[in-house]
Amino acid sequence: MSTAILPDTLRAGPDPMLPRLATVRRRRRDTSQVWTLDIEDSVVSNEPFVPGQFNMLGVFGVGEVPISLSGDPAVQDQLVHTIRAVGPVSKALVRLKPGEVLGLRGPFGTGWPVSDAVGRDVIVIAGGLGLAPLRPALYRLLAQRERYRSIQLLYGTRSPDDILFRRELLAWRRRHDIAVEITVDHAPADWTGHVGVVTTLVSRSSFDPAQAIAFVCGPEIMMRFAIAALGQAGLADEAIYLSMERNMQCAVGVCGHCQFGPSLVCRDGPVYRHDRVRSFLGVKEL
Amino acid sequence: MKIEGLERIISEHRFFAGLDDGYCRLVCGCAKNVRFEAGQYLFHEGQPASQFYLLRHGRVALEISAPGRGTMQFQTLREGEIVGVSWLIPPYRWTYDAKALEPVRAIAMDATCLQQKCEADHRFGYEMMRRFVPVLVERLHATQLQILDVYGNPA
Numbered sequence: 001m002s003t004a005i006l007p008d009t010l011r012a013g014p015d016p017m018l019p020r021l022a023t024v025r026r027r028r029r030d031t032s033q034v035w036t037l038d039i040e041d042s043v044v045s046n047e048p049f050v051p052g053q054f055n056m057l058g059v060f061g062v063g064e065v066p067i068s069l070s071g072d073p074a075v076q077d078q079l080v081h082t083i084r085a086v087g088p089v090s091k092a093l094v095r096l097k098p099g100e101v102l103g104l105r106g107p108f109g110t111g112w113p114v115s116d117a118v119g120r121d122v123i124v125i126a127g128g129l130g131l132a133p134l135r136p137a138l139y140r141l142l143a144q145r146e147r148y149r150s151i152q153l154l155y156g157t158r159s160p161d162d163i164l165f166r167r168e169l170l171a172w173r174r175r176h177d178i179a180v181e182i183t184v185d186h187a188p189a190d191w192t193g194h195v196g197v198v199t200t201l202v203s204r205s206s207f208d209p210a211q212a213i214a215f216v217c218g219p220e221i222m223m224r225f226a227i228a229a230l231g232q233a234g235l236a237d238e239a240i241y242l243s244m245e246r247n248m249q250c251a252v253g254v255c256g257h258c259q260f261g262p263s264l265v266c267r268d269g270p271v272y273r274h275d276r277v278r279s280f281l282g283v284k285e286l
Numbered sequence: 287m288k289i290e291g292l293e294r295i296i297s298e299h300r301f302f303a304g305l306d307d308g309y310c311r312l313v314c315g316c317a318k319n320v321r322f323e324a325g326q327y328l329f330h331e332g333q334p335a336s337q338f339y340l341l342r343h344g345r346v347a348l349e350i351s352a353p354g355r356g357t358m359q360f361q362t363l364r365e366g367e368i369v370g371v372s373w374l375i376p377p378y379r380w381t382y383d384a385k386a387l388e389p390v391r392a393i394a395m396d397a398t399c400l401q402q403k404c405e406a407d408h409r410f411g412y413e414m415m416r417r418f419v420p421v422l423v424e425r426l427h428a429t430q431l432q433i434l435d436v437y438g439n440p441a
Contacts, residue, residue, distance in 0.1 A: 158437040185431070185435070186359065188359070193362075197432060225431060
C-alpha cells in the first residue's frame with residue numbers, strides 16, 4: 001500500500017500497513033474457546049507497549065484481526081495475545097503451532113492511564129475476555145504497588161469453566177495488596193465461589209469515590225451497567241475509563257471501519273475516558 | 287434484653303440502615319435469630335414464602351433445577367444482603383431453592399407479620415417498599431445481563 005493516503009504523522013516511519021514477521025513461541029489453552037499465544041516479533045522494540053493497546057495479527061492467506069496485548073509490558077522480547085477462536089482468522093491464529101510464522105502490525109491505539117492512577121484507589125472491572133486487555137495494566141500497577149492506594153479487581157465471566165488466567169488470579173488472591181473478586185453468571189451446584197453479574201460487585205467494594213479511578217473492559221452492555229454502578233457509588237465520569245471494540249481493519253485511522261461517533265476506535269481508542277464517549281454509548285446506529 | 291439485641295442487629299444491618307427507631311421496633315416484632323449449617327436449605331421452590339432473611343454472616347446460594355441440566359446456581363448472597371422477595375407478591379411461594387454454602391447466621395422476618403404492619407401503617411409500608419424496590423431493580427438488571435448471556439459468542 002502506498003503511504004500517500006496516510007496522515008502526515010504516520011508517513012515518517014515504516015509503513016504501518018506492512019506486517020512484520022513474528023513467530024509463535026508458545027501456545028496454551030485457557031478455556032474451551034480461548035487460547036494465549038506467546039509471540040516473538042522479528043523487530044524488538046525499545047519502547048514497551050502501553051497497557052490497553054492492540055496489535056493486528058494476521059495469518060497469511062486468511063486475514064488479519066485486532067487482538068489486545070495481554071502480557072507484561074515489562075517483558076519486551078515477547079508479545080502475549082489472548083484470543084477467542086470464533087471467526088476464520090482467530091481460529092487460524094489459535095491453530096498456529098510453536099515455530100510457525102504470522103504477520104504482525106502494531107502496537108496501536110491508546111492505553112489505560114496507569115500514571116493517572118498514582119495515589120488513588122484503582123478499581124479494575126473485567127468481563128469475560130475483557131480481562132485480557134486489562135492484565136498488562138494490572139502487571140504495571142502491581143510492579144509499582146506502593147504508588148497506589150487500594151487495588152481491586154472485579155472479574156465476571158460466564159461460568160467457572162470460562163475463568164481466564166485462573167492460576168494467576170489465585171496467586172493474586174493470595175496477595176494482601178490487591179483484592180480479587182471473581183463471579184460467574186451461573187454455576188453448577190458444587191461451585192463454592194460467587195454467582196451473580198460482575199456489576200453487583202461494585203456496590204460491595206470499598207473505595208473513596210473522590211480518590212478513585214476505574215478501568216472497565218468487557219462486552220459493551222456489561223460496561224454500560226458497570227459504569228452505572230460506578231456512578232451510583234459516586235465515581236465521576238472523568239474517573240472512568242473503558243475500552244471500546246469496533247470493526248478495526250487498517251488500525252491507523254484511514255479506512256474508517258471503526259468509526260464511533262466522531263472518533264475512530266483504532267486511532268482515538270480503544271481506551272476512552274467515559275465522559276468523552278458517554279453520549280455515543282448505547283446509540284444503536286453506532 | 288433479647289429485643290434490644292435484635293434492635294441493634296437490625297438497625298446496623300445494611301438493608302435497614304437509617305431506619306427510624308419506632309419502625310425498627312415494628313420490624314423487630316416480626317424478627318428472630320436463625321442459624322443454618324453449611325449445605326442446609328433455607329427454603330425450597332414451591333414452599334410458601336412465609337419468611338425472608340437478613341444475612342448477618344455466611345453465604346447463601348440461590349439454585350434452580352431444570353430437567354437435563356441439573357441444579358444451577360444463579361446467584362449467591364452474603365452478609366448485608368437479603369434472601370427472598372417472593373413474600374411480597376402473590377402467590378407468596380418460593381420460585382427457587384436457597385442453600386447455605388457455609389454456616390449462616392441470619393434474621394428471619396415473619397412475612398405475614400410484616401405485611402399486616404405495612405397494611406396498618408402505610409407510611410411504614412412505604413418505608414419497607416422503598417428499601418425493597420432497589421433490591422428488586424438490582425436483581426432485574428442482573429437478570430437482564432444473565433439472559434443476554436453477554437459473554438457468549440459475539441454475533
